Amino acid sequence: MTCNSKRTDWLNLAREVLDIEIQGLAAVKEQLGESFVEALTALAECEGRVVITGVGKSGLVGRKIAATLSSTGTPSFFLHPVEGAHGDMGMIRKEDVVIAMSNSGGTDEVNTIIPVLRSLGATVIAMTSNTASAMAQLSDIAIKVSVPREACALGLAPTSSTTAQLAVGDALAVCLMEWKSFGKDDFKKYHPGGSLGQRLAICVDQLMHTEDLPTVREHISLTAALKILNGGGLGLVAIVDAANLLKGVFSDGDVRRLVCDDLLDGNQTISEVMTASPRRAVTGDSSAHVLDVMERNEITVLPVVSEDGTLAGMVHMHDLLGKGELRFSNGHNGEAG
Secondary structure, rough: OOOOOOOHHHHHHHHHHHHHHHHHHHHHHHHHHHHHHHHHHHHHHOOOOOEEEOOOHHHHHHHHHHHHHOOOOOOEEEEEEEHHHOHHHHOOOOOOOOEEEEEOOHHHHHHHHHHHHHHHHEEEEEHHHHHOHHHHHHEEEEOOOOOOOOOOOOOOOOOOOHHHHHHHHHHHHHHOOOOOOOHHHHHHHHHHOHHHHHHHHOOOOOEEOOOOOOOEEEEEEEHHHHHHHHHHHOEEEEEEOOOOEEEEEEEHHHHHHHHOOOOOOOOEEEHOOOEEOOOEOOOOOOOHHHHHHHHOOOOOOEEEEEEOOEEEEEEEHHHHHOOOOOOOOEEEEEOOO
């Protein structure tokens, strides 16, 4: 596709967009006040469901907020205001709390149904940049979410404003989790079959590979170690001593770096090129903790050691994420998916 712009500093433009959105979030942070606490209290004390409504980009953000609330212990669903005006209001109960979203606060489709929502007994919280707008005036509570400007050069496409709406929705969800003391056990109840629920529920001992582990001794040559690495199917070989204590690791990535630096010498011992005292998991660690370590350090495979430092197994990120075949028992074998 032909580029009609004379601009070439695309990274600078991207960074400008992020700076503008960061500035918007900073502005919204300062705006938060008592109305946020009032809204939070209404949501926490809600005996029905939390209903999110909005159109356009605000509606899309609203769907995400509803999903986040539902997955963190606050029953919630999204109601399209047009569908609401044509029969879906039958889903509303007087115990419900509604969050109406509109940047301008002048969205007719939303403002038309607010009086009906309130007549049904529902509490309505407005999330808008204009607390003097019709939406704010029609609602019980109004949270101001106003950004200095959109990141769009034309100032037209919702960018900073929708980012701010999403962030305030997250703030409400996290505060509600704390209010309700919503913990990991609760989270698992709402994610029984998903990868998030599995990673929180399963101990790394149940997911790690324990048989035919690719291991070598420190004195072995790099060439010999590469054969073990290639046949191991995990992208990692562990270096252990006679007592099976973990001394180091050598990975596919290490091979690439040696090749790129023209330093690959098959006659070297593996101890000369291994990563000594590598990061590791310990038997008994939760899979959530192990995955966090791997993501934070950009590691695909992690050795697992017993409390005395002896190698007990290896775990691949795909095992934790549920990709490929998982065997939920100790001692499963095979390549990571």
